[in-house]
Amino acid sequence: MIICFSLIVIFLIVIFSFLVRNILADNSAVVITVKILVCGDEVREGWEQCDNGDLGGQSCVSLGYGAGELDCTPACEFDTSACPPGPSCGDASCNGSESCGSCPADCGACPPSGGGGGGGGGSGYVAPVTSVIFSGRAYPRSTVTLLKDAQVAATTIAGANANFQMTLSGLTAGSYIFSLYSEDYKGIRSSLLSFPTNVAAGATTYVSGIFIAPTISVDKSEVKQGDNVVIFGQSVSSGEITISVHSDEEFFGNVKTDANGVYLYNFNTSPLEVGQHFTKARAASSGEISSFSKAVSFAVGEKNVTAENEKTAVKGELNNDGRVNLIDFSIMAYWYKRPSPPAKVDLNGDGQVDLIDLSIMAYNWTG
């Protein structure tokens, strides 16, 4: 009897474990894909038409030209400059297998005796450049900042469709940590999207499919239990935003962004217990999913308190220049494990500056 009961309990535990695992996997496990292609590595991949000697089995003739030598440009596109036009009688050009005999319209009437042929042209050598091209989606008309090894390397403005592209050239071959972030229409920054990349010498590396996480803010730092808290931010236009509210139980909500990528979601706090809660958001569009945004906090209590401007409350911003960068790191590194650090430098308020404070700073990094 006891054994039967125990077996039933085990069976239930196994089923429950599977269910929990699957539910959490569905809700929180997101695979973020950033596609990295290397143009110049002799391997044709992705959108590349060719890569140096790898022409993918194509030739001048297969591309509709006459017989010639098909080449590949440094940008991994076909170079058809050495391909003569395809033979076509009546195209006002005597080419291919056309002759005065087979196509007098193009080649003219056959003379009494034969003539000589012409010479070909050449092309200059273009030195290979070590570069990386980044492309992806941020927010409509937003500023996108690219960090190379945590220091600002380039900025650009995304288009109205939130797409952006930027190129970094003149690099040394090696391993880099590239990071990107964007600022929304209110100047609020996204979380950093970082990825290690190996840059090959003399090749162009393409990093595509970048999808910057939405920005997120709340209108109240404390909300009266049962009232709404407004969760808002920006992402791509017409994107699907999934909002997660963390507490003992995780709540999810969905909302669409407008043409400017702006979203706004009213979350009713009735099911939440009194205390601190966190919310974060991620975006989905055209079959791609962004990473989750930063988590912002709000408290459920007995009154409504308007949230302060998020821009003024960035942890790790020590010298009041609006950025979290090398200067702030230097200040914190100076106080690392020294006695009696200033309260502003001790980010978690535990009376010492240690690795935890530096981790909090690294999370809020802007470069």
Next chain:
Amino acid sequence: MDRVVLRNLKIQMIKFIKLKNLFLFSVFLFSFFSPIAQAAELKLASPVLKIEVGRQFQVDLLLNAKEESINALEGKIVFPEKLLKLKKIQDGNSIVNFWIKKPQEDLTGNIIFSGITPGGVMVENGLIFSMIFEPAVSGAAVLEISQASVLLNDGQGSAASLDILPLNIVISEVISSEKPIGIEVSDTLPPESFRPEIAKDPNIFNGKYFLAFATQDKGSGMARYEVRELRQKFFSLFAGWQEASSPHLLADQELKSYIFIKAVDLNGNEKIEIIPPKHPLLWYENYLFYVIIISGLTAYILWKILRRKKNSLY
């Protein structure tokens, strides 16, 4: 009566043992199927596990964090000093962007390190740094990672669950003169360009101006930085360098100096960045002005003398 009691007791014991086993089995199943996040892993790796005395070899400290984003780490590498001599530490191509404590041998003979990667990184076999060892005597050497901490990029500095893999190396008695294993030596490129910054803050150096700088070398790794401040740029050829680390308190608090920052990699390649003075010298404070005037006057006088001599000859 006693036999009955004993029998009942035995039955109860058997039931208890069975229940206990079932409970342990349940715990095992629950643990196995529960949604536990994959741990980060710090490991020591080497291309060889057997090496001869005198033959240098490379050991890499690697981070595996495929499921979690890591933005800070620290720890200590413990190795048997009697068996292994540490020849060099290289941080070229490291996933760590800024060192709080650059990997170095401490007084106890261990290698300590701590650093951050802003924005975090999810990586497989991400290189933290490499060590070059030379076996001194034969034996079994165990290299271990201790006091290690790896923090999540979650804004809270939460610790990631961590697996640590040590490295066992067998050193044989045969003295070898063969070339080192796994050590790249060719690096002719200078460190990366960088942008040093001048700042001041009441929380550091009593609000005085300081210099912040950092760069990386994609080859052998960074060796050191040197700084010099010069009000008279003209005399920079004769001025010496001072080894420095960031943050560096500036000697010229009036910011009238050119500041030269030299980054040197382990192969001696150099990259020099120059910050012009925020408050340049006035023209009459600049010695170059007097050098030009004196040179001009000297040239004029010489020309006059030569001309007079030439005229007197005729």
